Amino acid sequence: MTPPSLTLGYVPGATPAKWARTWAERHCDVRLTLRAVAAADAADDVRAGTVDVALLRLPTDTSGLSLIPLYEETTVAVVPTDHLLSAADEITAADLDGERILLPLDDVVAWADAPGAPIEHRPETTADAIELVAAGLGALIVPQSLARLYHRKDLTYRPIADASTCAVALAFPHGPPSALVEEFTGIVRGRKPGSSRGTAQPAPKRTAREKTLAKQAARAAAGKVARKPGPTKRRRP
Known part of the structure; x- marks a missing residue:
């Protein structure tokens, strides 16, 4: 099986x-x-x-x-580390106006009217596009996780404040x-293991000895509560 x-x-x-x-x-x-x-x-x-x-x-x-x-996911622009856009912590779509933009065939950013000038040649994959960015052929717009996945020392990325998210x-x-x-x-969804919709394992059954010890402990605790002493009287000198 x-x-x-x-x-x-x-x-x-x-x-x-x-x-x-x-x-x-x-x-x-x-x-x-x-x-x-x-x-x-x-x-x-x-x-x-x-x-x-x-x-x-x-x-x-x-x-x-x-x-x-x-x-x-935040959408970012990947550029060489010495690119003018790397001077800012965050950019806008307007900052990409006039920039040559690489658009790989596996592009996943659904951004209508994206800024920049798309390069006619479309790389096969995002990984290929990253190589072209490093060669100085243009910028690349991707989800932040892809920028991190293909990180290189000679490249950096900046969040685009007004871009569509992924x-x-x-x-x-x-x-x-x-x-x-x-x-x-x-x-x-963050469901806990004891949730009624989960399939958590049931708690193991206790042995007879464990049940007896638990009952004894409960009786002892109840007795202590019942015999709780009152305030201690001070002795006269």
């Missing part, structure tokens, strides 16, 4: 480690497999059953899927979830 397991897909930059740790603490007997998936393939992987659940970025085609919104959600097949998927979504 195949042992139970759960496969979690995650797009580049997503960080499922904290939920994986919680899963390992609560379900050490059920293997959780973490599988990196391309941003463009994440939803399809869930629909195809390649992964049971996935951390993915929106917007994307979510037909046939149920979603749990998780958080919104939403991250947990996706799983639409319909009644399996017990394992239900448990994982509970962990993601």
